[in-house]
Structures are given as C-alpha cells and as structure tokens.
Amino acid sequence: MERQDIEVFLALAEELHFARTAERLRLTPAAVSQSLKRVERRLGAPLFTRTTRRVDLTPLGSQFLADLAPAYGQVQAAIARAVAAGHGLIGDLRLGYMSAAVTGPLLALVDSFRAQTPDVSVSIQETTLADLYGPLRRAEVDLCVLPLPVAEPDLTTGPTLLSEAAALAVPTGHRLAQLDSITAADLGDEPFLFAQNLPRYWIDHHLPAPAESVRTTSLAGFQEVLAYVVSGQGVAVVGAQTDRLYPRPGLTCVPLGDTAPFDYALTWRTETIPPLAKAFLTHAST
Incomplete structure (x- = not known):
C-alpha cells in the first residue's frame, strides 16, 4: 500500500x-x-x-x-x-539567559523547538549581569540570550528575542520618581550604578547622557544595584519591566526618554557552534 x-x-x-x-x-x-x-x-x-x-x-x-x-x-x-x-538534532542543548524579561519569548521558542525535535533535551539557566560573557566563554552554555551591544571578537550575535524600553530606577521618595518620563536634562549630577565587570562600551551605550558628564559606580551584581538605589546611593538604568520582575519596597522605575532600549539577542562563541545550537538559531529566525 x-x-x-x-x-x-x-x-x-x-x-x-x-x-x-x-x-x-x-x-x-x-x-x-x-x-x-x-x-x-x-x-x-x-x-x-x-x-x-x-x-x-x-x-x-x-x-x-x-x-x-x-x-x-x-x-x-x-x-x-x-x-x-x-542532522545532529539529538542530544542536549544548553541555553543561558540574562534577565527574567526574556523568559517568556525564550520559553515559547523552547516549547516549539522541542515539539519539532522530540529527542533533544533542552536545559535553561539564568546568568548574571556581572558575569555577562563568562558562561559562554567557559562553554557552560551553547547559546545565551544577552543584552546588546555585544562587541566581543570571540562572540557573535543573532536574532533579537526582545526589545525592552529603558527606565530609570530611583528611590520612591526621590524628586525624579514624581515625573512621568525622565530626560537627560532632568538628571543633574546623579551617580549611576552598574554591575561590575561590564564593558565600558556597554555602559556608555545605556547611559542617558554623555559618558564624560556622568559619575558611575560598579557593584557586585544587579540585586546589589537595586538595593543601593533604594538606599539612595544612586540611580540605575534598567529595563521597563524591572519593577514587576524584581519588585522591592522603596523602588520606583520611571520611563527614560531618548535612551537606547534593552535589546536581547541570542549569542554564541564565534569559533564553534554545535549543530543543535545552529538548529535552534534557525528555528528562532523563522
């Protein structure tokens, strides 16, 4: 038959x-x-x-x-x-992601990819802002969703999974917390807090004012940045979903105008990309 x-x-x-x-x-x-x-x-x-x-x-x-x-x-x-x-579509695929903001689109992609490749096991782990490129470089993950820009010669970026508007994290009682939107002209001499080990080009890209006119301080990680903001020791440029995804008393996030959004893209080691990672990239691009 x-x-x-x-x-x-x-x-x-x-x-x-x-x-x-x-x-x-x-x-x-x-x-x-x-x-x-x-x-x-x-x-x-x-x-x-x-x-x-x-x-x-x-x-x-x-x-x-x-x-x-x-x-x-x-x-x-x-x-x-x-x-x-x-076609090499069998085995284990290890995905990393930085920021809970991307979990929705990433998990949707994983579910549809699993439906097409039932013999592939996909594991997911959250990485940290203070060790932005470490998991990829140490080959702990095959692909990682990272906030752009990524201007590293040993890393390559692909499809963008999420573009999130920028906001300014300030103490709830701060003068800027009363505004509907913040521009560079509103900032004054506020010190900006960032996680440590971030490339200078990444910080400059996300600053709402010229880098030479801004004071910056590095802290151990993103949670420490938010804690210092609440305690009144500075402000921080964050994604618009921060107050929903990382809520804490005394923290207010105000839309930040004229500032680059947080774009999150799939990233891999330039020299090598496993077949499963390549298949996932193709799936994410369709």
Missing part, C-alpha cells in the same frame, strides 16, 4: 469530507477518490459510506483506522528520529 494512499485514508477518516481532505493534502478531489478506491480494492470491501449529504466510516473502516493510525504514527516518529539524528 502506497504512503499517499495511507495518508488519504487517515485524512478522510478525520475530515469525513472529500473536498476538505483534498485541500488538506493539496490533491484534487478526483485523486482522493482514486486513492480510496485502490485501498478498498486491496481490502475487498468499502471503508466509507458516501451519500450526497455525508461521509461515514463503515465498521471495517473504523477497525482499519484503529489498527492503522497508531502504527503509522510510530513509523512517522521513527523516520523523524532518524532524520533528526542524521
């Missing part, structure tokens, strides 16, 4: 409509009828009853469907696994 004949029978058993079956399989209704006749001749009895108003399975058709559908599903799954293995 030809594969197309099997697919026609299974589709018709689900649709119970010749025109819809033909459209679904991109065949003509005549081709669907001819395929069904071949199968019925092979089995020696009708599989469907057909009138001008409806199509129904015969008892033989129902039994044939119950026996055939699981077996055909197993064959399809075996073929899909073999193709995946042949």
Whole structure:
C-alpha cells in the first residue's frame, strides 16, 4: 500500500469530507477518490459510506483506522528520529539567559523547538549581569540570550528575542520618581550604578547622557544595584519591566526618554557552534 494512499485514508477518516481532505493534502478531489478506491480494492470491501449529504466510516473502516493510525504514527516518529539524528538534532542543548524579561519569548521558542525535535533535551539557566560573557566563554552554555551591544571578537550575535524600553530606577521618595518620563536634562549630577565587570562600551551605550558628564559606580551584581538605589546611593538604568520582575519596597522605575532600549539577542562563541545550537538559531529566525 502506497504512503499517499495511507495518508488519504487517515485524512478522510478525520475530515469525513472529500473536498476538505483534498485541500488538506493539496490533491484534487478526483485523486482522493482514486486513492480510496485502490485501498478498498486491496481490502475487498468499502471503508466509507458516501451519500450526497455525508461521509461515514463503515465498521471495517473504523477497525482499519484503529489498527492503522497508531502504527503509522510510530513509523512517522521513527523516520523523524532518524532524520533528526542524521542532522545532529539529538542530544542536549544548553541555553543561558540574562534577565527574567526574556523568559517568556525564550520559553515559547523552547516549547516549539522541542515539539519539532522530540529527542533533544533542552536545559535553561539564568546568568548574571556581572558575569555577562563568562558562561559562554567557559562553554557552560551553547547559546545565551544577552543584552546588546555585544562587541566581543570571540562572540557573535543573532536574532533579537526582545526589545525592552529603558527606565530609570530611583528611590520612591526621590524628586525624579514624581515625573512621568525622565530626560537627560532632568538628571543633574546623579551617580549611576552598574554591575561590575561590564564593558565600558556597554555602559556608555545605556547611559542617558554623555559618558564624560556622568559619575558611575560598579557593584557586585544587579540585586546589589537595586538595593543601593533604594538606599539612595544612586540611580540605575534598567529595563521597563524591572519593577514587576524584581519588585522591592522603596523602588520606583520611571520611563527614560531618548535612551537606547534593552535589546536581547541570542549569542554564541564565534569559533564553534554545535549543530543543535545552529538548529535552534534557525528555528528562532523563522
């Protein structure tokens, strides 16, 4: 029995409509009828009853469907696994991400990727702002979603998963907390707090004012930055979702105008990218 004949029978058993079956399989209704006749001749009895108003399975058709559908599903799954293995789409994929803001789009991608590659195991870990490129360089992850810009010769960026507007984190009682939006002209001489070990080009990119006119202080990590903001020791440029994702008493985030957004992109080691990571990048780009 030809594969197309099997697919026609299974589709018709689900649709119970010749025109819809033909459209679904991109065949003509005549081709669907001819395929069904071949199968019925092979089995020696009708599989469907057909009138001008409806199509129904015969008892033989129902039994044939119950026996055939699981077996055909197993064959399809075996073929899909073999193709995946042949293309290197089997094994473990390790993904990193910096910022809880990207978990929504990243997990949606992971779910759809898993559906297409059932033999791939995907693990996800959160990385830190103070060690932005370390997990990739130490090969602890195969891909990492990082905030741009990434101007590192050993790292390459790909699809952007999220673009998040910038905001300024200030103490709730601060004069800037009362504004609807903040511009560079509103800042005065406020010191800016950043996580340590960030490249200077990254800091300059996210500062709302010329770098030479701004005082900056480095702290151990993002949580420390927020704690220092609440205690009144400076302000910080953050993503617009910070007060929802990292809420704490005494912290207010105000939209920051004329400042680059936080764009988060998939990033990998330039010299090597595993087949699974390449497949995930292709999936994310479609």
